Amino acid sequence: MVEIKTPEQIAKMREAGLVVAAIHAATRKVAVPGATTKDLDDAARKVLAEHGAKSNFLGYGGFPATICTSVNDVVVHGIPDTETVLQNGDIISIDCGAIIDGWHGDAAYTAFVGSGHSAELVGLSRVTEESMWAGIAAVAKGNRLVDISKAIEGYIRRQPRPTSGKYGIVEDYGGHGIGSQMHMDPHLLNYVDRKRGRGPKLVPGFCIAIEPMVNLGTAKTHVLDDDWTVKSNDGSWSSHWEHSVALTEDGPLVLTAPDGGKAKLAELGITAAPDPLA
Structure with missing residues (x-):
């Protein structure tokens, strides 16, 4: 069952989304050489406290932190700790969420630690981020879930192949419905699986x-003994980008983007929905 939200509920999700955006801003400042991944988690906890929000990661299935910190060949679900010290040249994907009055926000980004990153790594993050925006652009009335998957995969497949050989689109993890829970139906693939059909129709209130998640090599992954940390099988580095999006009567609203997605969607020829909190 897909949960359809009212405009009032979407406004609450926008509140949660702005807290997530604030966590992203705070953790970007901390993601520097010499910082531990625990330092980033501490920064996220401070933002949550300042906004009177709850973490939807802490305790989820037993997860022990407020954010996921996935460094280099860690694809997703890296656990912050005091032992992992960021080094110049690393990349890190930070995934986090927030709850306001029972409504959820969830988003992720990839950051470059220090300087001197190769054009290949810069390209990996760009391709992953832009594929996310291609998917967001497909959130339109009359489309179906598969149209989002098609847009994501299509963007990635159209990019020039990196010198390492390929971009591996991770298949074991994907997007999800969000609202009164962090993870809800439907599950969103980042590629097209024709056996799954076209999925639900996108209507106003759909979130x-x-x-x-894209690897600079194989798409295959494995989970470490902590039952959380996911790594690429071949040690290739990975990028992860995420936004929570609501479809309204006036078009898409990117709940976790500070401007609601207005600027980026305009580049794609799409008008973002008005911000309900403006």
Whole structure:
């Protein structure tokens, strides 16, 4: 069952989304050489407290932190700790969420630690982020869930192949419905699986977290003994980008973007829905 939200509920999700955006801003400042991943988690906890919000990661299935910190070949669900010290040249994907009055926000981004990153790594993050925006642009009345998957995969497949050989679109993890829970129906693939059909129709009140994960090599992954940390099988580095998006009567609203997605969607020829909190 897909949960359809009222405009009032979407406004609450926008509040939660802005807290997530604030966590992203705070953790970007801390993601520097010499910082531990625990330092980033501490920054996220401070933002949550300042906004009177709850973490939807802490305790979820036993997860022990407020954010996921996935460094280099860690694809998703890296656990912050005091032992992992960021080094110049690392990349890190930070995934986090927030709850306001029972309504959820969830988003992720990839950051570059220090300087000197190769054009290949810069390209990996760009392709992953832009594929997410291609998916967001497909959140339109009359489309179906598969149209989001098609847009994500299509964007990635159209990019020039990196010198390492390929972009591996991770298949074991994907996007999800979001609202009164962090993870809800429907599950969103980042590629097209014709056996799954076209999925539900997108209607006003439909909310989805769109989150491509792309490796600079194989798409295959494995989970470490902590039952959380996911790594690429071949040690290739990975990028993860995510936004929570609501479809309204006036078009898409990117709940976790500070401007609601207005600027980026305009580049794609799409008018973002008005911000309900403006």
